[in-house]
Amino acid sequence: MGKVGVVFVPLSDATGTTQVVTDNEEHREVLQSLPTESVVLVEGVVSDRPGHNLNKDMSTGDIEVQAKNIKILNKSSESLSFYPFSKAGGNTTEEMRLRERCLEIRRHQLQNILRFRSKVSSIIRQYLISEGFIEVETPTLFKPTPEGAREYLVPTREKGKFYSLAQSPQQFKQLLMVGGVDRYFQFARCYRDETSRVDRQPEFTQIDLEMSFTSAQDLMSLIESMMTQLLKSLDYKFTAPFPVMTYREAMDDYGSDKPDTRLGMKFNWLSEKFKDTSTLVAFDIPKEFLNQKKGLSFDTSVEMSNGIIFTYRNGHVNVIADGGGVLSESIINDKENTINKLKEILGDRDCVVTSFDEEKHKDSALDNLGKFRIENGSFLKETKELHSQFELLWVTGFPLFEEEEEGGGTVIKSVHHPFTAPVPEHEELMYSTDANQLTKIVGQQYDLVVNGWELGGGSIRIHNPLLQEHVFENILKAETTSFSHLIKGLWSGCPPHGGIALGLDRLIALLCNTKTIKEVIAFPKSLQGYDAMCGSPATLTDDQLLEYHLKIN
Template sequence: MLEHLGEFKRTHYCGDVTGKDVGDRVRVAGWVDSTRDHGGVVFVDLRDRTGKVQVVFSPEISEEIVERAKKLRDEFVIAVEGEVRRRPPGTENPKLKTGQVEIYAEKLQILNKSLPLPFPIEDDVKVGEETRLKYRFLDLRRKKMAENIIFRHRLYQITRRVFNEEGFVEIETPYLTKSTPEGARDFLVPSRIYPGKFYALPQSPQLFKQILMVSGFDRYYQIARCFRDEDLRADRQPEFTQIDFEMSFVTERDVMDVAERLLRELYSELLGVEIGEIPVMTYDEAMDRFGTDRPDTRFGLELKEITDIAKECQFKVFRTVAEKGGIVKAINFKGGAKLSRKEIDELTKFVGIYGAKGLAWIKVLSEGLQSPIVKFFSEGEMNRILERLEAEVGDILFFVADKKDVVNQALANLRLKLGKMAGLIDEDKVNVLWVVDFPMFEWNEDENRWEALHHPFTSPKEEDVEILLESPEKVRARAYDMVLNGVEIGGGSIRIHREDIQEKVFKVIGLSDEEAKERFGFLLEALKYGAPPHGGMAFGLDRLCAIMRKEESIRDVIAFPKTQRGQCLLTGAPDTVREEQLEELHIKIESEENEE
C-alpha cells in the first residue's frame, strides 16, 4: 500500500549523511538503487541526486519493517527515518562519501512503485541511445548524467559571476523575431494575428546585441538559446545554447581578454586545471601547418608543402596539379613504415571522403626507399623532400595533390586519424589558441559570388577597407576564433559600426540596397544614429561543456536533446496538431497525393 509523505520532512540528502551525523536521527528520501537480503537483515542503497547511503532494515528494530523492506524493488520511491551508525569494521565502502556510515531504519514510507526498468540505472549501461532518449527521465538518474547536468549548472553560475564582475549587464533578446538568414534555415513561427506572416526563431542574438551597443549598454551578456533548422550531427542540435557577449569602444584584445578570463576560471574552478598564456596563430599559418583553422596542437604530424619540388619532378600527378595552380602537401608519419598495404589502402579510402583522388606514399626503410612513385624523382628532388619532411628510417610519408581546399581538408583529417592510431593525443592535455586574420570573404562556386566567411557584420581590417570592392579576396577580417584541442569553442569579431562600410560589404556579397534594407533595415537604420565601435564573441556552451566533461556527444550534456534527425523521443515532437489550430493560423496542409 502506498503512503503519503504526510508530516515527514527530509533532514538530509542521501549523499550528505557522514560520520558527523553518527548518533543522530535523520530523515532521507529517494529511489531504491539496490536491495540485498542477508539472513533476515535487508540492506537498501538509497539514492538521490547527491549520492547514495546504505539503509539497514533489521529485526533488532522491527520484524514488521523488515518484511515491508523485503517488498522493495529497484526505483521504488521511499522515505526513511532512523539513527545513523558507523558501519562495522571491514564493511566500510571507501568509494562512497557515505561509506563509513549506515542508517538503521525505524520508519519506512513507500511513496511510489516502479515498473520493471527498460535498462538498469548504471553508468556503464549497454543500451542504445534511442532507448536512453525515450526514457530520458530514467537516463538522467544515472550518476554520470546527473553529474553532467549539475556541472553545466555550475558552469552557468561561474559564467554569470565573471561577467558581472567585469561590469556586464545581462539582457535577454527576443525569441520571436524577423527572419534574417545567417547561413542556415530559420525555424518559422506563423502569426495568428497577422495571417500569412511569420516570426523566426533567432539563429543568434547578433543583430540585437549590436543594437544594444547603439543603445548605450556598452557591456552586454546573455546565456542565449539559438535555433537553426539544419542537418544535424553529433555536435549539433536544432536548439542550442551560447554564451554571448558584446562590448563597445574596444579592440580585439579587449574582447579576447574577457574570453580568456572566463575560460581560465571555468577550468580552474570546475576541473582544477590552470590555463597559461594562450598563443595567437594567424589563419594562414594554421592552414599551412595543419590544413584547418581549428588545429589540434596537442601533437605534431604537421603538414609540409612541396609544391615547388612537384613542379620540377617527372611524377605526372604531382606536376600537373602544381602547374594548374593546385598544391602538394605531405605528412611524415613518424615510425609508420610498419603499416601494411591493406592499412595504407584503408587510409587512401579515408582521404577520398574529403575529395582526395589518391594518397601517395613513401616508406623510409634501412635498405632504402619503398614506393611506386620514387622512380619519378631525381636523387636531388627526393633528398629535398626527405630533408623538408625531416624523414628518418622507419617513417612513412603521405602525399596529397589537388586543389588547395581539398589537400588541406584531406590531410587535416588524415593527421587526426594518424594521431589517434598512434596514440599521440594526450586526452588530459588542454591546448588553447586563438586563430586570427581570417579572410573576410570566401567564394561560393555554386552561386558564383562572394559570401562572408563569418557573417556580413564583421569589420574588415582598417588597412583593407580601401580594397573592399576591388579585391575582396585580399581583405582580412577583424575576426578571432578560440580553439580548444582542435575544436572551435568560440568566435567573434569587431563589428562594422559605420553605415558606409556595411553597405560596401553588402555590395561585395551581392545584396542589393533593396535586399539589404528588407533583411537588415533596422540595423542599418540604427547605424545612422551614433553607433559606437564595438565587438564581441560567443562561446558554444554545449560543445564547451561536452569537452570539459570528455563526452563525445553534446546530447550527453543537454537535459532533453533531440536525435540526429531532430526528434524528441521523450515527447514525440515534432507531431501533428489539431485542424482547429491550423485554421486559426490560416494554414492548410496539402497531402502528398495533392502535391503529385
C-alpha cells in the same frame, strides 16, 4: 538481502547512494515488495558499518543508515523499460536512453555533469558581472533573415506571417550597443535547422557578449582572462598565454582552421617541387604508429579536383586519394622513375603527402590532408593520454569573403557573417568590383579553439551604416529589407563595437571529456533532430493547421 531477518537496501538520491539496513519485519516486507526506482522516505540513525561490510567502491561505503521509519511516497511501475542503475543499463540503445531520459538523469554521472554545468555557468556569470557586464535577455521569436544557417519558422494566426527562432542574438546585441548598453552578456538559447553532429544540436546554449569602444585584442584578453580564471578554479591543466596563429598559418601548418595542436604532425612544405610543377606538403607518421605497427586509418572520403594524397614508407607509395594532376599522371604512366624522384625529395622519412599544381587548389589539398591528420589523431589521444591536456589557442585573420559556384556562375559569400569589419588596411578593398581583390580582404575576426574544437568565435562589427549597406547591396547582392532595423540603428549613432559567442555545451563537453555534447545537455535531441522522450516534432490536426492558415501537400 543480508542475513535472515536483516535487509540491506541501496537508497539513491541526487547526492549519491547510501545503504539502508533494517531488521524490522514490517519494514522488511515493505522494502521487499517495492519495485525498483520507487520513492521512499527513510528516517534513521547514521552509523559505522561493521568491518566485514565496508565497501571501498562507494563514497559512503564506511557508513549505513539504521532505519527507524520508512514511508512510501510513490511506487514505480513494475515493468519499467529502463533501469538507470542496472548493470545492463550501459548496453541499452541510445534511442531507449533518450526515450527514458528522465530516468537516465538519475544516474550519478549525469547528475554530476548537470551540477558541474551549473557551477561553470555560475563562475562565468560572476566573472562577467565583475567586469561590468549586465545580463540582458533578447527575444527568441525573431523574423526570417538571410543570415546564414537554415532557420526554424514559427507560423502565426495572422495569415502569411511567420516568426523564426533566433539563430543567435547577433543583431539584437548590436542594437543594444546602439542603445548605450556598453557591456552585455547572456546565456543565449539558439536554434539552427542543421544536421546534428557530435558538437552540434538543433538548439544549444552560447555564452554571448558584446562590448562598445573595444578592439579585437581587448576582447581576446577579456575571454582569455575569463577562461584562465575558470580553468584555474576547476584545477585543470593548461598553458597561458594562449598561442595566436593566423588562419593562413593554421591551414598551412595543420590543414584546419581549428587545429588540435596536441597531436603534433605539423605539415612540412617541401622546398623542391615535383617536375617544377607539383607542390608537395607532408606530415610525418608518428612513431606510435611505427613502433606498434598500427596501420594508419584512411576511411575519410575526400573530394579532390586536383592533386593526390599518398603514404610514403620505405620507398613505397600507396595512393589514398587521386584528383589528377602532374604527379598523379606520372605515377600512372611512369611509376618507377616517379618513385625514384620521390625518394630524392622525401629521403628516408615515413610520411603522408599531398600535392597540388595550382594555387587555387591549395586550400582544398591542405584541407584533405588535415582530415587524414585528424582521423588518425584519435589513436594518439589515447596513446598519449591527451584527454587531460587542454590546448587553447586563438586563430585570427580569417578571409572576410569567399567565392562560391552558384547557378552556373560564381557569387561572393561572407565567410563568417555579413556584420564583420575588415582590418583597417583592407577597408579600401571593400569597394573593389574585382572578386579576386574581395577574397583577399581579411576580417577582424577571432576564433577560440580548444583541443581541435571551435569553442567560439567573434569579431569587430561594422558600425558605419554606409559600409554595411555597401556590403549587403554591392558585395553580397542581398536585399536589405530584412536588415532595415539594424541599418536604422547604425544610422542612429552607433559606437564602434565587437563581441564573441562561446558554445557552453561544447565547453562542458570538453571539460567533462565526453564524446558528444548530447551527454552534457539535460534533454538533447537525437542525431536526426528528434526528441524521443516527448515525441517531437509532432504532427498537427487539420483544425490546428487551419488555425495557422497552413496546408500539408
